[in-house]
Amino acid sequence: MFVFFRDLDRRWIFLAMFLAIAIPLLIGIRFPEEPSQMVRNVYQEIDQLEEGADILLAFDFDPASQGELQPMAAAFTRHCALKKHKLYFMTLWPTGVPMIEQNIRILTTEFPEYKYGTDYVNLGYKPGMEVVIQSIVSEGNLQELFTTDNAGTSLKSHPMTEKLGDILKMNLIVNVSAGTPGAKEWVQYAATPFNLNMVAGTTGVGAPALYPYIPKQLRGILGAIKAAAEYEQAMIEKFPDLKENKDAQEGLRRMGPQLVAHLLIIGLIVVGNIIFFVDRRRGTTS
Amino acid sequence: MIVSYFVPPAQSWKDDFAIWFEILAAFAFVLGAGNLLKMHLQKVSSRQAGWGFSVITIVAFLVTLVVGLGKVGVNPNAAFPEYAWSGNKMEPGSSWFWYIFEYVYLPLAATMFALLAFFIASAAFRAFRAKNIEAILLLGTAFIVLIGRTYAGIILTDWLPEPLRFDRLTEFIMDVFNSAGNRAIMIGISLGIVSLSLKILMGVDRSYLGSEE
Numbered sequence: 001m002f003v004f005f006r007d008l009d010r011r012w013i014f015l016a017m018f019l020a021i022a023i024p025l026l027i028g029i030r031f032p033e034e035p036s037q038m039v040r041n042v043y044q045e046i047d048q049l050e051e052g053a054d055i056l057l058a059f060d061f062d063p064a065s066q067g068e069l070q071p072m073a074a075a076f077t078r079h080c081a082l083k084k085h086k087l088y089f090m091t092l093w094p095t096g097v098p099m100i101e102q103n104i105r106i107l108t109t110e111f112p113e114y115k116y117g118t119d120y121v122n123l124g125y126k127p128g129m130e131v132v133i134q135s136i137v138s139e140g141n142l143q144e145l146f147t148t149d150n151a152g153t154s155l156k157s158h159p160m161t162e163k164l165g166d167i168l169k170m171n172l173i174v175n176v177s178a179g180t181p182g183a184k185e186w187v188q189y190a191a192t193p194f195n196l197n198m199v200a201g202t203t204g205v206g207a208p209a210l211y212p213y214i215p216k217q218l219r220g221i222l223g224a225i226k227a228a229a230e231y232e233q234a235m236i237e238k239f240p241d242l243k244e245n246k247d248a249q250e251g252l253r254r255m256g257p258q259l260v261a262h263l264l265i266i267g268l269i270v271v272g273n274i275i276f277f278v279d280r281r282r283g284t285t286s
Numbered sequence: 287m288i289v290s291y292f293v294p295p296a297q298s299w300k301d302d303f304a305i306w307f308e309i310l311a312a313f314a315f316v317l318g319a320g321n322l323l324k325m326h327l328q329k330v331s332s333r334q335a336g337w338g339f340s341v342i343t344i345v346a347f348l349v350t351l352v353v354g355l356g357k358v359g360v361n362p363n364a365a366f367p368e369y370a371w372s373g374n375k376m377e378p379g380s381s382w383f384w385y386i387f388e389y390v391y392l393p394l395a396a397t398m399f400a401l402l403a404f405f406i407a408s409a410a411f412r413a414f415r416a417k418n419i420e421a422i423l424l425l426g427t428a429f430i431v432l433i434g435r436t437y438a439g440i441i442l443t444d445w446l447p448e449p450l451r452f453d454r455l456t457e458f459i460m461d462v463f464n465s466a467g468n469r470a471i472m473i474g475i476s477l478g479i480v481s482l483s484l485k486i487l488m489g490v491d492r493s494y495l496g497s498e499e
Contacts, residue, residue: 010408010411010412013407013408013411014404014408017403017404017407021403031436032437033437034440034453036457037457038457062395063387063392063395063396064395064396064398064399066396067396067399067400095391098387098392101376101378105378126308127311127312127314128304128307128308128311129311131303131307131311134304135301135304135308138301138304144305145304145305151363151374152363152372153363204435207460208460209468211460211461211464211468212465212468212469212472214465224435226435226436255437258436259436259437259438261403261407262432262435262436263436263438264407265407265410265432266429268407269410269411269425269428269429271411272410272411272414272415273414273415273416276416276417
């Protein structure tokens with residue numbers, strides 16, 4: 001047995017990881033979640049705004065990270081719609097436009113009363129990375145940079161963007177990002193210099209770098225699927241009808257595989273270290 | 287940008303610069319695409335190792351470009367039905383570009399990212415060793431955070447006082463140790479940038495010109 005594990009072919013590990021993810025997904029293992037204080041802080045930022053507040057939803061992520069970030073982007077979109085806020089979608093990533101459209105589909109299917117141009121608008125993608133952020137915080141510049149929405153329709157023809165000059169009128173910036181440009185750039189070039197309220201959602205590896213900005217420059221962050229699941233739980237507590245909506249529980253669903261995968265990794269580390277110490281005692285470690 | 291930041295009459299330059307940057311960024315896409323084609327065509331023409339992948343790259347690039355620019359399969363915008371190209375290139379269910387994105391790019395990108403889980407598992411087994419005190423500390427922290435980021439953290443440590451529960455300890459590690467460490471790194475980098483910038487501006491450091499000083 002010892003020799004088997006010491007010389008273990010990594011394909012066995014790949015198989016174990018595949019099963020650790022696939023079985024809980026297929027069986028549909030679910031665990032209860034308890035929203036942490038950080039998640040409650042983020043939730044509160046959207047929830048406390050009065051109906052009809054202007055919210056900029058900057059979705060700076062791509063298909064590669066959508067497995068981790070789409071549940072929280074969907075939760076933010078759904079929460080804003082439930083609170084009847086006005087939504088302005090935009091992205092600094094060329095591959096971010098379909099990510100926005102996925103979330104707009106939530107509005108069109110679950111909130112048919114939400115009207116494009118009156119309740120939400122898709123500003124689409126702008127090249128230029130952080131320079132775009134620096135530009136749109138300047139007075140009147142938003143309409144200079146974004147003359148049309150993503151479909152090419154003039155922003156002046158939409159009631160909600162007719163007189164939109166800059167993003168300083170936004171009550172909240174919600175950023176979901178998987179890298180650069182992303183939450184860090186929004187904090188540095190918009191939220192901090194202009195005292196704008198901002199919350200962010202990010203990948204597990206990206207979250208540690210954003211903690212230093214909390215709580216003054218950034219009200220809170222959602223880090224990875226765990227936080228998305230907690231956010232969904234917080235929404236279900238406030239809006240019990242969401243219990244019937246399976247799409248609104250994507251984060252909760254993905255926590256089952258995550259638990260098993262984490263336990264597998266811990267098991268592998270333990271076994272690896274046992275082999276290491278036994279080998280060292282025998283004097284065979286290279 | 288520096289001048290517009292410090293000199294009030296020049297503040298509008300920042301906006302002009304941003305608009306020019308926007309225009310240049312658009313041209314950069316054309317240059318990037320041209321460079322991609324050049325590199326891969328060179329590989330194919332000289333039959334370098336892996337030239338077959340270059341063929342796939344060129345074909346995929348050209349097909350996506352033609353389908354996207356030509357808005358193949360896109361229905362005209364309802365507001366401008368007389369203009370064939372007025373529709374949204376990402377129109378679900380009809381646009382070919384949408385099909386390529388939804389059924390080719392999206393699964394491929396997600397698969398590449400998902401492969402990380404397999405390599406992390408393999409690396410955890412082979413490389414994460416408690417060789418010294420630092421490694422043991424890292425290992426201990428990883429255990430707490432890995433368990434604390436799932437419901438296992440609550441099940442396994444529910445009997446402990448709340449501050450010692452793994453889910454709470456995870457929050458504590460992230461809020462205190464992680465924030466402090468990251469702030470230290472950020473402040474260190476910022477001071478380093480300021481110091482190096484001053485040295486370059488004052489001519490003390492000329493290494494960027496190739497000098498050894």
